[in-house]
Amino acid sequence: MTNKTNSTSNILTVEQVNNMFIYVGEKVIESKPLLTDIDCAIGDGDHGIGMEVGFKNALEKLEANNYDKINDIFAEIGKAMIGNMGGASGVLFGTLFLSGVKGQEKIEQLDVATLSAIFQNSLLGVQARGKAEVGDKTMIDALSPAVNALREANENKLGLVASLRNASEAAKRGVEDTKVLVAKFGRAKSLGERVIGHQDAGATTISIIFESMQNYVEELEKKGELLNV
Amino acid sequence: MKKVINDPNKVVQEMLEGFLYAHGNVYKKTPNENGIYIENEKKQVAVITGGGSGHEPLFFGFVGEGLATGAAVGNVFAAPTPNTIMEVTKAVDAGKGVLYVYGNYSGDTLNFDMASELAEFEDIHTATVLVNDDIASASKEEAHNRRGIAGDVFVIKVAGAAAAEGLPLEKVTEITQKAANSTRSIGVALSPGSIPSTGRYTFEIAEDEIEFGLGIHGEAGIRTEKIMEADKLTQIMMEYIFDDIEITEGDEVCILVNGLGSTTLMELFIVNRKVTEILLEKGVKIHHTDVNNYCTTQEMAGFSITLMKVDEELKTYYDKPAYSPYYFKRG
Numbered sequence: 001m002t003n004k005t006n007s008t009s010n011i012l013t014v015e016q017v018n019n020m021f022i023y024v025g026e027k028v029i030e031s032k033p034l035l036t037d038i039d040c041a042i043g044d045g046d047h048g049i050g051m052e053v054g055f056k057n058a059l060e061k062l063e064a065n066n067y068d069k070i071n072d073i074f075a076e077i078g079k080a081m082i083g084n085m086g087g088a089s090g091v092l093f094g095t096l097f098l099s100g101v102k103g104q105e106k107i108e109q110l111d112v113a114t115l116s117a118i119f120q121n122s123l124l125g126v127q128a129r130g131k132a133e134v135g136d137k138t139m140i141d142a143l144s145p146a147v148n149a150l151r152e153a154n155e156n157k158l159g160l161v162a163s164l165r166n167a168s169e170a171a172k173r174g175v176e177d178t179k180v181l182v183a184k185f186g187r188a189k190s191l192g193e194r195v196i197g198h199q200d201a202g203a204t205t206i207s208i209i210f211e212s213m214q215n216y217v218e219e220l221e222k223k224g225e226l227l228n229v
Numbered sequence: 230m231k232k233v234i235n236d237p238n239k240v241v242q243e244m245l246e247g248f249l250y251a252h253g254n255v256y257k258k259t260p261n262e263n264g265i266y267i268e269n270e271k272k273q274v275a276v277i278t279g280g281g282s283g284h285e286p287l288f289f290g291f292v293g294e295g296l297a298t299g300a301a302v303g304n305v306f307a308a309p310t311p312n313t314i315m316e317v318t319k320a321v322d323a324g325k326g327v328l329y330v331y332g333n334y335s336g337d338t339l340n341f342d343m344a345s346e347l348a349e350f351e352d353i354h355t356a357t358v359l360v361n362d363d364i365a366s367a368s369k370e371e372a373h374n375r376r377g378i379a380g381d382v383f384v385i386k387v388a389g390a391a392a393a394e395g396l397p398l399e400k401v402t403e404i405t406q407k408a409a410n411s412t413r414s415i416g417v418a419l420s421p422g423s424i425p426s427t428g429r430y431t432f433e434i435a436e437d438e439i440e441f442g443l444g445i446h447g448e449a450g451i452r453t454e455k456i457m458e459a460d461k462l463t464q465i466m467m468e469y470i471f472d473d474i475e476i477t478e479g480d481e482v483c484i485l486v487n488g489l490g491s492t493t494l495m496e497l498f499i500v501n502r503k504v505t506e507i508l509l510e511k512g513v514k515i516h517h518t519d520v521n522n523y524c525t526t527q528e529m530a531g532f533s534i535t536l537m538k539v540d541e542e543l544k545t546y547y548d549k550p551a552y553s554p555y556y557f558k559r560g
Contacts, residue, residue, distance in 0.1 A: 040429055044306050044446045049426050053304075082343070086281075087307035088336035091343055129339065186335050189374070190366055190448040 010160040010226050012110040012217070017070050020216045021077060022062050025055035027212040028205060039201040042188040047201040050089045054081035070107040074100050074118065088186060089202065092130050092139065099125020111229070112163045116150040119167075123147045136184035137195065139202030142174035146210050161221050164214040171207040178203045230423040230430075237426045241282045241304055248289070252554050256292065257320070263309070264317035265289040266299030272323035274392045274401045275299065278330050278385055279314060280337055281306040283422070284445065286555035287381055287524045288331075293553025296389035297330070301344075305425055306446050308336035314344035318353060326354040326398035330388050330405060332377025333359040356402040360384045362414040362535060364473045365442020365451045378445055379487035379524040380412040383537045383547070386558070390549035408543055414485075414535040415469045417462060418443035418450065422490055422527030431526065441465070445489065445526045459496065463503035466534050476538060478512030483547060485535040488522040492530050497521075504534055516544060523556070 012020065028051050035048030058080035067073050078098030081090055100122035101107070107114055123143055132138040134145075149170035153163035178200040183189045188200070220226040234240050241263060248265075249258055256265050269275050278288045279301030289300040299317040301309035318327050327348065329341050338359070345355045361372060362380025387408035391401040418440045421430040431447030434440055439462070442450035476482060486501045488494070497520045508515055516539050524533070539547060550560035 036427055036429075040427070044431065045424055045427050045429055046305070046307050049304075050307060083310055083312045085307075086303045086310045086313075086336070086340065088339050090308075090310055091336075091339040129343075130335075187444070187446060187448050190376075190444060192449070194449060 009111055009157075009229050011229055012160065013227065014067055014070055014073070014108060015065060016220065016225075017110050018062055018065050018067060018073050020213055021073060022059055023216045024209050024212040025059045025062070028052075028055050028208055031205075031208050035201050035204060038199060038204055042183070042191055042195045042198045043201060044187050046087060047089055047205070050085045050087050051093070051205055054085040054090065054093060057081075057084045068108075070110055071101040071104055074098070088130070092126055092202070093205070095125045095129050096122045096143070112150070112154045112158060112160055115160070115163070116147075116154040119143075119147045119150055130185070132185055135181060137178045137181040137188065137200045137203075138183075138185055139200070139206050141178045141181070141200060142171040142203035142206035145170035145174045146206065160217050160226065161214070164210065164217050168207070168210040168214040171203075171210045175199050175203045175207045230428045232423070232425055234425055237428070240425045241302065244282065244285070245302065255554070256289075259313075259316040259320050262313035262316045263302040264299060264313055264320060265292055265302060266317055266320050267292055267294070269298050269321045269323045271393075271395070272325065273395055274325045274398045275318075275321035275323065275327045276330055276385070276388045276392050276401070277301065277314070277317055277321065277327055278381070279303065279309050279317070279341075280331055280334070281308060283424075283527055284524055290523075290553055290555030291382065291385045293389075293551065293556065295393050295549055295551030295558070296553055296556065297385050298389075298392070308334065308340045311340050311343040311347060314341055315347045318344060318348050318355070319351070322353045326356065328388060328392070328398060328401055328405060329355060329357045330381075330385055331360065332381055333361040333374075334376060354398060356398055358384065358388065358402060358405040358409050360409055360412070362409070362412045363442070363444070364413050364415050364469060366444060366448065369473060376444060376448070378414050378416060379485055379533045379535045380409070380414045380537070382485055382487070382519070382523050382556070383412050383483060383535065384408045386551060387543060387546045389551060390546035393549065394546075404542065404546060408537065408546075411539065411543060412535060412537040413470050413474050414533050415442060415466045416445070416489070416533035417441050417466060417531050418489070419456070419492065419530035421447060422529035424527075431529070439531070441469070443531070445524065445529070459499045460503045463500050463534070464507065467504065467507050470534065470536055474536075474538060476511070476513055476536065479514070481514040481516045481539050481544070482508065483516050483537040483539055484508075484518040485523070486518075486520045487524050487533045487535065489529040489531040489533070490522065490525040491528045492532050494520065497532055500532060500534070517547065
């Protein structure tokens with residue numbers, strides 16, 4: 001799945017990352033009915049509501065757009081989720097963003113290497129807290145392949161667009177994979193075999209996040225606003 | 230769905246406002262988050278419970294004298310945030326430590342564990358007892374994965390009494406854990422409750438069917454059957470409990486027959502009649518019986534039977550006086 005159409009080294013500025021996550025948040029909020037449907041089938045139906053609460057609170061902060069480092073954008077989103085969502089999703093999606101930048105030096109531009117490093121930390125952070133592995137029918141089933149795709153993209157020196165495209169496709173395949181799985185966590189766990197055929201809501205949100213990042217960066221490229229170094 | 234609400238996204242906030250108008254002489258709300266508490270005037274170990282809303286009077290209705298000191302209130306069926314738990318923790322800690330007592334759900338453990346880490350940064354010691362009384366939710370071998378349902382009531386009661394005795398955190402935790410280990414429940418569902426913010430029902434069930442072991446958020450149960458007479462239903466449920474915990478002649482138990490929302494007290498008493506007869510027939514001594522709607526799921530119909538097997542120590546704490554507007558125990 002390597003895609004070497006973009007071999008230059010692209011970067012996103014702090015402001016672009018801020019706007020990218022505003023776009024991501026809007027897309028996740030738009031997906032609330034879809035997420036509710038998915039979660040009603042095998043969970044308790046509140047995942048879409050929770051994600052909406054989390055991103056709405058995050059967007060209120062991001063709309064001021066006055067950060068001087070990318071670390072603060074991730075941290076702000078993470079804190080908004082942990083502080084407002086509740087449920088398992090609040091802690092886990094909050095940890096996704098917070099642990100991504102935890103202990104990182106000041107990040108003033110986002111290239112593929114940094115993006116890959118952030119999400120590698122995110123994966124470790126979420127797994128440390130939630131204890132789920134690939135195959136447990138959770139957000140990890142989409143996040144882990146997306147993180148692997150970013151790492152490979154970085155090793156193959158792909159540009160941002162191609163890297164995010166690969167990550168987004170990997171996450172989508174991960175969501176598809178959750179359909180054949182029995183759940184090991186959350187309320188779907190008690191449904192046993194009955195969850196087979198249904199995709200996981202958390203994994204779906206991860207896929208929407210990566211797809212939205214991809215779309216945002218593609219749009220920048222089309223407009224000629226994607227910077228190279 | 231027919232519900233007496235305003236904005237579906239404000240049900241928790243408006244419920245708490247109404248609750249405080251009614252009982253603001255007893256309770257306080259934390260300033261920024263949905264935390265309910267009473268002043269820890271005697272500077273004891275504090276007991277905090279909590280969980281998603283929609284199960285009233287659990288959880289905040291079990292804050293009171295000889296009960297929990299505080300409750301962290303989440304959105305409907307969603308665990309409270311670490312910030313909420315932390316704010317309640319700070320409001321009630323008297324330097325003696327805080328015991329978290331709540332039902333074993335992934336969302337709740339994630340948020341309470343995170344709050345516990347935050348509390349340690351502020352030098353507040355915490356301990357945790359998970360309530361996992363629902364025997365239908367996992368096998369005996371996987372008991373640590375079981376969910377908490379109406380058994381919360383007994384475990385919170387004992388925790389609050391132990392704390393009120395002025396015992397140290399370690400001892401309060403030990404006694405509370407013993408109460409949790411001695412408590413078993415099984416429920417049956419007749420019809421679902423609905424979620425205010427989505428307008429959806431928590432599960433589907435045929436008009437003439439019931440489901441054993443169905444969870445209080447609509448988690449699937451263990452067996453679906455046609456509706457049957459109360460005595461037969463109760464007999465089956467009691468057998469599930471006896472298969473799980475040894476209760477024999479000479480043992481003593483506390484009973485809670487808990488309605489899930491729309492099942493009437495009339496029906497609950499009919500169930501309790503059979504529960505009591507089955508126990509007495511076995512030569513089991515009934516220490517105390519409670520029949521009430523404590524752990525509900527909106528307008529869900531159905532009930533659960535909870536037994537706590539008690540020894541002298543548990544009886545001592547269970548019998549201590551306790552008071553909240555939704556629960557009382559005479560000394």
